[in-house]
Amino acid sequence: MNEDYDVVVAGGSVSGLLAAREIASKGHSVLVLEEDSEIGTPEHCGGLVSIDAISRLGILPRNNVVQNQIKVAKICSPTRSFEIRTANQKIVVLERREFDKHIALQSTRLGANIRTRCSLRNTKYTVESSDKSFHIITTDGKFRSRYFVDARGISSLVQNDRSGVLLAAQYEVYASWIEKDTVIVEFDSNKYPGFFAWIIPTGEGSGKVGVAGKSINTARTLWSYLESKGGSFSVIRKIFAPIWVKGPIDKFIDGRTLIIGDAAGQTKPTTAGGIYTCGLGGILAGRAISNAIESNNDDLLLEYPAKWTRIFGKEFRNMVLFRKLLERLDNKALDLMFSNIDSKAMDTISRTGDFDFHSVSIRRILSVTGLKLFKTMVGNEYRRLS
């Protein structure tokens, strides 16, 4: 027997759950399908986000959700480094398993229904006289809905385009060299072409250590990175996952199907961070669907891409350009760039930087005196940054 819903959402992570929360909060029926056995697991995220961002997503920074607070970001080229004080930006490390479950609880309290271990197989859209509906086939039954939301993450995106995918490895590590307060980002165009290595501390002596890059063996590269730290370590969990760095897809809407989150390419092209930008995608899509249902007017669905692009369009365009610049820099150019960064620029970024819209800070770094050579190398792209 088919169960009927106003909306079915495929994918029970941050974007899908927030869309469901929004829809349920307006009294519409919504079902979330999650193929894994447990919401939030397996966790595949560094969890780095600002307190402001999670507040804007309507989530209180409770103790079980926030693992750690970050005070310093240390950014390294092969032989140079600089530090940004991040206290003003209120950056925290989330326990994603608890964070996702918390949104699931919020959604359920408002009336959403969540099914785990229920994988979407296919959808068929039919129009019969005045009845337009999706027939949704899953591993755990058949459903019908008026609207369908695709929040299946990168697995959905790569069905059409693999060119923006990088492979990442991230291990949970215990090691005395992990400092509680300090995130580390290390660029090296030979070891991590087009991306970087990172350490995100979850506490004193524990953290998530990862690498990503074009055409690299992530397991071998991450092991070398861990060994390069020169102290003992234990790896207590390993994940390998794709990240998307190409920016948003062309169309977030196809008829009554709305695509959100990682599935829509809403992760930052510079860092592949997506908790905030994907989460807000879910909220805006949920609101647009609710408005369309209440007014019986599907034109209102277009509010979702319009609003997301108004908030993030310029930022993402700039980040795509920064990526192109980064991909051109060899280690010599990286070292040259880092050696020109002065303490005044770092002070300004420490005071005024915004973690959620970090292209302004990157632009400031590129603008500091002494980067003439760099600007000459990448002149056209640099001039297009707005």
Ligand SMILES: Cc1cc2nc3c(=O)[nH]c(=O)nc-3n(C[C@H](O)[C@H](O)[C@H](O)COP(=O)(O)OP(=O)(O)OC[C@H]3O[C@@H](n4cnc5c(N)ncnc54)[C@H](O)[C@@H]3O)c2cc1C
């Ligand atoms: C290694 C790594 C580190 C990261 N670190 C950070 C970070 O520090 N900060 C940050 O902001 N972001 C980070 N991100 C990105 C962030 O995790 C994602 O942008 C965010 O989780 C996207 O949420 P989403 O809901 O769009 O998709 P996802 O979190 O990818 O969720 C998609 C969901 O859909 C489900 N699904 C897939 N197919 C089906 C199907 N057929 N039927 C039913 N369900 C299905 C999946 O099981 C999954 O639960 C990181 C990502 C990776 C890989």
